Structure formats: structure tokens, C-alpha cells
Amino acid sequence: MKVIVAVKRVIDYNVKVRVKSDNSGVETANVKMSMNPFDEIAVEEGVRMREAGVARELIAVSMGPQQSKETIRTALAMGSDRGIHVLHPDALEPLMVAKLMAAIICKEAPDIVILGKQAIDDDSSQTGQMLAALLGWAQGTFASKLYFEDEFVAVTREIDGGLETIKLKLPAIITTDLRLNTPRYASLPNIMKAKKKPIEETSPGDLGVDVTPRLITVKVVEPAKRQAGVKVENVEELVEKLRNEAKVIP
Amino acid sequence: MTILVYADHDNNDLKGANYNTITAASLLGEVHILVAGENCRHVAEQAAAVDGVTKVIIADNPQYAHPLAEMLTPLIQSISENYSHILAPSTTVGKNLLPRLAALLDVQQLSDISGIIDSDTFERPIYAGNAIATVKSTDAKKVITVRTTAFDAAAIGSVPADIQEISVTEPSILSTFIDTELTQLDRPELTAAKVIISGGRGMQSGENFIILEKVANILGAAVGASRAAVDSGFVSNDYQVGQTGKIVAPDLYIAVGISGAIQHLAGMKDSKVIVAINKDEDAPIFQVADYGLVADLFKAVPELEAELKK
Numbered sequence: 001m002k003v004i005v006a007v008k009r010v011i012d013y014n015v016k017v018r019v020k021s022d023n024s025g026v027e028t029a030n031v032k033m034s035m036n037p038f039d040e041i042a043v044e045e046g047v048r049m050r051e052a053g054v055a056r057e058l059i060a061v062s063m064g065p066q067q068s069k070e071t072i073r074t075a076l077a078m079g080s081d082r083g084i085h086v087l088h089p090d091a092l093e094p095l096m097v098a099k100l101m102a103a104i105i106c107k108e109a110p111d112i113v114i115l116g117k118q119a120i121d122d123d124s125s126q127t128g129q130m131l132a133a134l135l136g137w138a139q140g141t142f143a144s145k146l147y148f149e150d151e152f153v154a155v156t157r158e159i160d161g162g163l164e165t166i167k168l169k170l171p172a173i174i175t176t177d178l179r180l181n182t183p184r185y186a187s188l189p190n191i192m193k194a195k196k197k198p199i200e201e202t203s204p205g206d207l208g209v210d211v212t213p214r215l216i217t218v219k220v221v222e223p224a225k226r227q228a229g230v231k232v233e234n235v236e237e238l239v240e241k242l243r244n245e246a247k248v249i250p
Numbered sequence: 251m252t253i254l255v256y257a258d259h260d261n262n263d264l265k266g267a268n269y270n271t272i273t274a275a276s277l278l279g280e281v282h283i284l285v286a287g288e289n290c291r292h293v294a295e296q297a298a299a300v301d302g303v304t305k306v307i308i309a310d311n312p313q314y315a316h317p318l319a320e321m322l323t324p325l326i327q328s329i330s331e332n333y334s335h336i337l338a339p340s341t342t343v344g345k346n347l348l349p350r351l352a353a354l355l356d357v358q359q360l361s362d363i364s365g366i367i368d369s370d371t372f373e374r375p376i377y378a379g380n381a382i383a384t385v386k387s388t389d390a391k392k393v394i395t396v397r398t399t400a401f402d403a404a405a406i407g408s409v410p411a412d413i414q415e416i417s418v419t420e421p422s423i424l425s426t427f428i429d430t431e432l433t434q435l436d437r438p439e440l441t442a443a444k445v446i447i448s449g450g451r452g453m454q455s456g457e458n459f460i461i462l463e464k465v466a467n468i469l470g471a472a473v474g475a476s477r478a479a480v481d482s483g484f485v486s487n488d489y490q491v492g493q494t495g496k497i498v499a500p501d502l503y504i505a506v507g508i509s510g511a512i513q514h515l516a517g518m519k520d521s522k523v524i525v526a527i528n529k530d531e532d533a534p535i536f537q538v539a540d541y542g543l544v545a546d547l548f549k550a551v552p553e554l555e556a557e558l559k560k
Contacts, residue, residue, distance in 0.1 A: 129349035229540035
């Protein structure tokens, strides 16, 4: 099988995000950037399929400014074979990312495409589902287990209240949830090897996709701060306060 | 303007999250509800009884027994031209379905809205709720998922709405349902609970969650967990509260052995009253807690159980 994974460069999980003083967005200058954590899970799943002999080729795709190549390099160091970079200086909305991915997929004809279930920057959780719609493919979102069989994949999904298993006809779109796997760290020799792996550069223009935004960001503000309350001395005082002051327990 | 709400249900009952979504929809215009399922008449009747709903559309057919996106999106699309806005709650069903619909309609969806400014402009949390973006959509039609904790639940109205049947769309052969494995709960579901007690890495093991369950049983509370507790394998992922788990806003949230990473706070900071029990007095959870208790949880939680029994 041929597998494509999508990777996004986002502000690192551990960075405390700050809103810009002019309320136009969040501060991204001099902030540590990393691969979106759910995309690391997507890459890891692809690499495992490659190692198990299920996949014969693994391609990592990213979209964004020049620095997105670093994110592709990380995917290559983890074990992807080659990269595709859609160079675009500005932020791309999920629908546009899905259209660009669809254009790449029409050329590359993979059997399965794995994406993170959401990016931790805009928290949209849309791209995988949109891509499936544009291609007319089945979708297995929030996946915690994959099982391949002939022309099908059984996907166990994380749903409210438990798990659901569905069977999808291949080719299909998968989006990853936390328990699918634990991503590896790239080893130093593999990081060195990744520098020699090819990254093809393309653009929305080359792919024939209009990426004009549909949403206008009016402003970005900090959420209302919650005031810290009081410290209580012991459990007795806590229960007394919950009963008589907050009145949240009988 | 007429607004369509896709109802998330299990063929027996309308999930609580729909009532909050209907409130959001009512702020935009007249509300119609789509109930697609198998033997789901009772759900349609529940939806028809909600205040502000003027019509319920029912598609009752075995092909809609499970909410498969490939099967349901063509159905929603078939009636979409009558509506200016199409909404669903931000449940796993809503999140799976609506982006697929949005792409079919060539619309850039708005995910997880927490506020409505006007019919084109909405507020939504980004970066795990560390920023609130106000965004204006230029698409003619809007496709929206609703953060249900941001809107009150709609009440039951005086006159039930009409229920109208619609014809089904061509079945999809792309996906088939195999099974569900639902966590057996004697307690309320996290997103519906008035009281939640959650454990973090400080719980040290899954077995230790029993002390939280004992307190939960007294309070009629749901049990939750931080991502750290899920990643450590203490409990399953459906317990997870936070950016990548469930978003909750109960009357009382008790965080036990949870340090308070921003990703966890993103899922619970809109709770009315927050209690934190942690032995580290510098834990960030105390900065959002109304009542903080610096104590060893293995001593404090059994004491809490005893005190509540009094």
C-alpha cells in the first residue's frame, strides 16, 4: 500500500500562548514550533505500517511557509520515505488544506491517508473529514485502532461514552486519536539520513487551488480570567464551604 | 432565516447537548431539527417538544441506525438549500459529520462556537481556550458546531412542533457499522453531570480511582481524568477532560491530584465551582480553584467521603 500522512507545524504543546497586544492574533515570533502532536501519531502509524510490510511507501505532506520543511524533515527522520511541501506564506483554512491535499492525492493515488484528528492551534478538527468528502472516500475519524483486511480497514473510533468499530472500503481517510500509538523520537542517525531524503516543493497555484480565505478574523482576545479563590485548612472546612457558601452540595 | 439542527441521539433519547445547540440556533432564527435514525419516533417527539423548535424532520430507516458520516451527509445535503445555517453539537457525532457536509457544500465550517455576535460573526476558542477568536464567515451558508457548555439548555415548550417525514437518500457502500463498546456507567455521563470528580497523575494507578468513585456515588457525580492519567493508562480515554477530550462545565468540579496543565483547564475552567486537592501548593490548578486544599489526596479523599456521609 501507499500511505500519505499530513503534518502541520504548530506552536509547541508546552508553550504558554500569548495574545498579541493589537488583538490581531497570537504571538508566534520567537516561539518554539513543533509538529502537531496528533500528526506525530499519524506519522508513527504510517512508519509502523511501513515496518510491518503493509505499506511500501510513506509520503509526508505539509503546507505553509519555508519553515514547514523542518516539520517534514521530522517526519522523514521518523521513517517517512519522501516529502511534499506546499509552499504558502499565509495561514490556510481547513477547507483549503483539504482541497490542496485532494489535488496531491489525485496525482499520488495512495491507498490510505492519515491525518491528526485536530491541530492544537486552531482546534478545528475538520481537514480529514473534508478531504474524505472531496474525494468521495470513507472516513475513520478519532481512530484508536486500525486493522487491515483485503480491500477494507476496520477502524476502532473514540466516541462519547466508549468505542465504535466501523469497516471502511479502501482507499480511505483516517484521523488519529491519542491511543492509536505512542510516537517514537527520531534517532540521531535517522535525523542525519533524513537530510538526504527528497522533499518536492509545490504551491497552491501549481495545484490549481484557490486558497482565498472564507473567514475574516475580526479580533483575538484573551479569555476572561478566573479569579483564584481561597485555600481551606481541612476537609471539614471544605465541605462546610461547599454546603453553606457555594451551595453546590446538599 | 431558518436554521437546521442535526440531532445527536441513540434512537432512544435526544442527547442533552442538543438542547444547548437549540438555544444557540434560536439566537439566529427559526429552528428545524433533523432526526435521522432507526425507530427514532420517540426522539423526534422529544425534539418537537423543545421550546423554539417549529418543525422536526424525521428520516426513519435502518440505513441510519448508526450515525455513519458517509450515509448521513447526503441526507443533510438533500435538505440544505432550505437553510441559512446548519448546526450540530460538538459531540463526536457532530464533529465527525459536519466538516464532511461543509466540504460537500463548499463551506468553511466554524467549529465549536462559544458565542454569537450576528448571523455571520461568531466567537470560538482557539489554542485550547487560551485565546478567543471572533471570526466572520463570508460563505453564503454557515456550517457550525456548537460548544454546548457555552449555551444554556433550551426548555420544553407549550405546543409541540409538527413532525414531517422525508425520503431517504441513496445508501452509501463506503462504510459499515460493526459494533460499539460503551463504557458501562452507573453514574451520569461526563458532559451531562452536575458534579464531576476527576483524577490526575497524582492518583498513581487505575485501582486508586476507586476512592474517587466512592465520593462520586455519594454526590451522584461523574468521574473524569486528566490526559496525564489517561496517558499513564490509569483509565480509558472516554474519561478525559481537556482540549483533546471532553469539554465540561458542571456546577461543581473536584480536581484531585491534577496539576492543572492548560490543556486540562481548557476542558473545565467554565465550571461554576472548582475545588482542587493537591499536595503541591504551587500547582497551577490552585490559580483557577475557588476552594483549594493542600493535602495528600490519599488522606483527604477518604476524609471527604466520610464528611459527606455525615
